[in-house]
Amino acid sequence: xxxxxxxxxxxxxxGCGQSLAARLVIDAAGANTIVVNNTGCLEVFSTxxxxxxxxVPWIHxxxxxxxxxxxxxxxxxxxxxxxxxxxxIAQAGxxxxxxxxxxxxxxxxxxxxxxxxxxxxxxxxxNTGIQRSGLTPFETNTTTSPIGAQSLGNLRPKKPMPEIAxxxxxxxxxxxxxxxxxxxxxxxxxxxxxxxxxxxxxxxPCPLGWRHEPGLTFxxxxxxxxxxxxxLIEYENGKLANVRKLTQVxxxxxxxxxxxxxxxxxNNPEAINKVQEIANYNIEKYNLSEVTT
Amino acid sequence: xKEFLExxxxxxxxxxxxxxxxxxxxxxxxxxxIVEELAQMVADGHLDSQFVNVESEHSAASLVxxxxxxGVRVYTATSSQGLxxxxxxxYNIAGMRLPVxxxxxxxxxxxxxxxxxxxxxxVSLRDCGWVQLHAEDIQEVVDxxxxxxxxxxxxxxxxxxxxxxxxxxxTHGIESVDIPSQEEVDKFLPGYKPLYKLDPENPLTLGPLxxxxxxxxxxxxxxxxxxxALVLIPKLTAExxxxxGRTYNGLIEEYRTKDAERVIVAMGxxxxxxxxxxxxxxxxxxxxGLLKITSxxxxxxxxxxxxxxNVPKVGVVDRALSLGSYAPLSAEIKAVFFGKAKKxxxxxxFIAGLGGRDITKDxxxxxxxxxxxKERQCEFIDxxxxxxxxxxx
Numbered sequence: 013x014x015x016x017x018x019x020x021x022x023x024x025x026x027g028c029g030q031s032l033a034a035r036l037v038i039d040a041a042g043a044n045t046i047v048v049n050n051t052g053c054l055e056v057f058s059t060x061x062x063x064x065x066x067x068v069p070w071i072h073x074x075x076x077x078x079x080x081x082x083x084x085x086x087x088x089x090x091x092x093x094x095x096x097x098x099x100x101i102a103q104a105g106x107x108x109x110x111x112x113x114x115x116x117x118x119x120x121x122x123x124x125x126x127x128x129x130x131x132x133x134x135x136x137x138x139n140t141g142i143q144r145s146g147l148t149p150f151e152t153n154t155t156t157s158p159i160g161a162q163s164l165g166n167l168r169p170k171k172p173m174p175e176i177a178x179x180x181x182x183x184x185x186x187x188x189x190x191x192x193x194x195x196x197x198x199x200x201x202x203x204x205x206x207x208x209x210x211x212x213x214x215x216x217p218c219p220l221g222w223r224h225e226p227g228l229t230f231x232x233x234x235x236x237x238x239x240x241x242x243x244l245i246e247y248e249n250g251k252l253a254n255v256r257k258l259t260q261v262x263x264x265x266x267x268x269x270x271x272x273x274x275x276x277x278x279n280n281p282e283a284i285n286k287v288q289e290i291a292n293y294n295i296e297k298y299n300l301s302e303v304t305t
Numbered sequence: 306x307k308e309f310l311e312x313x314x315x316x317x318x319x320x321x322x323x324x325x326x327x328x329x330x331x332x333x334x335x336x337x338x339i340v341e342e343l344a345q346m347v348a349d350g351h352l353d354s355q356f357v358n359v360e361s362e363h364s365a366a367s368l369v370x371x372x373x374x375x376g377v378r379v380y381t382a383t384s385s386q387g388l389x390x391x392x393x394x395x396y397n398i399a400g401m402r403l404p405v406x407x408x409x410x411x412x413x414x415x416x417x418x419x420x421x422x423x424x425x426x427x428v429s430l431r432d433c434g435w436v437q438l439h440a441e442d443i444q445e446v447v448d449x450x451x452x453x454x455x456x457x458x459x460x461x462x463x464x465x466x467x468x469x470x471x472x473x474x475x476t477h478g479i480e481s482v483d484i485p486s487q488e489e490v491d492k493f494l495p496g497y498k499p500l501y502k503l504d505p506e507n508p509l510t511l512g513p514l515x516x517x518x519x520x521x522x523x524x525x526x527x528x529x530x531x532x533x534a535l536v537l538i539p540k541l542t543a544e545x546x547x548x549x550g551r552t553y554n555g556l557i558e559e560y561r562t563k564d565a566e567r568v569i570v571a572m573g574x575x576x577x578x579x580x581x582x583x584x585x586x587x588x589x590x591x592x593x594g595l596l597k598i599t600s601x602x603x604x605x606x607x608x609x610x611x612x613x614x615n616v617p618k619v620g621v622v623d624r625a626l627s628l629g630s631y632a633p634l635s636a637e638i639k640a641v642f643f644g645k646a647k648k649x650x651x652x653x654x655f656i657a658g659l660g661g662r663d664i665t666k667d668x669x670x671x672x673x674x675x676x677x678x679k680e681r682q683c684e685f686i687d688x689x690x691x692x693x694x695x696x697x698x
Contacts, residue, residue, distance in 0.1 A: 084367065085503060
């Protein structure tokens with residue numbers, strides 16, 4: 013087995029996309045890295061005292077402040093003259109990034125700190141029991157956006173975090189997916205080769221919260237990309253520089269039907285169609301289709 | 306060297322001499338002059354420090370948390386709502402045993418919004434695990450910062466320390482202040498040598514999840530360290546006095562209490578006014594005195610007991626409230642004497658100077674006048690009853 017900086021023995025659920033992505037990220041970054049982690053699943057399942065999964069220096073403070081704590085780590089390294097030799101990664105879940113941590117993240121991006129921020133997007137507050145976040149997709153059934161006689165689940169589409177990050181004028185923004193492991197590592201390495209603030213948002217399936225088979229994590233991650241619901245894109249210096257083209261665009265129903273969180277949509281063509289419209293919008297906006305018209 | 310300085314400038318000068326590698330703050334009145342001056346020192350190349358402007362107090366506290374965890378001496382400053390916005394981070398810093406040093410310009414809290422001095426902000430945060438030192442004048446503010454760094458960064462402590470200075474009264478007041486030389490400061494305060502830090506050469510996990518098997522012990526250790534600070538603070542002030550020639554106890558200060566029949570207990574700048582009134586009353590043969598609390602946390606219960614056990618009448622002045630209960634400082638002073646054989650016959654509680662209402666010499670005289678055998682509970686001084694008659698009905 014290859015040496016990893018994120019060791020086994022932690023307490024993540026079977027099939028956890030976040031633990032997989034976190035390992036890929038830190039192994040791509042290497043041992044000369046300091047990690048700052050927001051509160052959330054990853055922090056909880058990887059550092060239960062007196063054990064830790066982390067073979068790199070790692071700090072957790074609070075739910076919303078990883079970007080600010082990381083700014084302090086980076087400032088201290090600058091003062092010590094060590095910034096050029098040590099990577100700083102701040103990481104958080106989708107709630108810790110797009111909701112409660114957005115202010116601290118915006119400050120970190122605007123100030124130009126040399127930090128890679130990684131958002132592990134499992135599309136709800138999974139650590140507290142599947143409550144909706146600003147990155148929960150449209151019509152998702154969560155414990156705080158439940159389905160009912162007057163509800164098809166979450167009322168709003170995902171907050172456009174990559175665009176929000178990009179609007180700060182930072183040198184690198186990317187999306188990635190646990191369904192494409194090598195792509196995650198390529199993007200992390202690329203990001204860390206660039207000075208300044210970087211933002212990578214990784215789609216990480218959560219079998220518990222999404223209610224899919226734990227063995228389907230890769231497939232579910234891939235389907236989100238292949239349907240156009242989770243476009244894999246890269247912005248460099250504000251401009252869309254790269255997208256993962258789709259040779260065959262799959263209908264969103266293929267993605268929805270394997271997940272319990274969308275089960276209520278399956279006999280509702282109108283509701284599925286609204287999700288399809290989101291995928292179509294993405295495909296057009298980012299020019300995802302290989303097929304030229 | 307003695308200089309005629311605004312309190313904020315004096316703080317900036319002493320912080321510069323302490324050489325923090327990372328400074329971060331967010332603007333809030335009346336703390337701003339301190340950080341503006343530090344920003345200018347960095348801009349002029351007179352201070353080698355990373356000065357980071359953040360988007361909130363929450364991030365200012367978080368940023369210095371990250372920097373000190375990386376092994377670098379840090380500084381921040383705030384006040385009032387800013388302190389409250391930091392609150393969650395302040396508890397976290399103490400629990401993580403990180404020696405952040407902060408100046409707090411003590412100020413009223415909203416609502417109603419009010420930018421002037423009282424102690425409602427700092428006193429509300431008394432339980433956040435930080436050492437909390439209160440200064441009477443600008444010289445003491447300066448000196449307490451030196452002690453704060455020594456204390457917080459001591460390997461037996463690893464505690465954050467908050468130096469409280471009364472907003473406007475001390476931040477914007479001007480006094481003659483002795484600012485020590487760099488050589489003197491370096492002698493008293495060597496560079497920060499962290500007990501633990503974020504370092505790829507020796508990877509540590511800081512801030513892990515701690516379950517019921519271990520949590521109580523972590524909090525117990527913090528509590529014990531606070532108590533041990535009661536021993537270290539007077540040692541440090543004794544050492545301080547050898548280097549700088551100024552003498553403090555660091556926990557309390559007794560002013561003409563030895564034979565006093567009536568003693569006021571207070572914190573902060575009002576102690577200067579109280580001392581003046583005491584001198585006047587003493588000249589008229591009145592046996593009055595002051596017990597100044599410098600260290601609210603750790604709370605020097607034993608020192609307070611020794612200072613007040615033979616005083617018949619004690620009046621505690623709170624510039625803060627614990628709404629719906631006893632005034633905070635008065636409750637703690639009373640707790641010192643519960644069950645004790647030797648104790649004052651009366652401990653009365655007075656609320657004064659909220660939201661910047663001046664506590665004048667007449668206010669102090671009124672408090673002494675009200676220090677009779679009748680115990681007073683949360684007696685508001687200088688309240689304007691006519692304003693309370695306004696009504697919506």
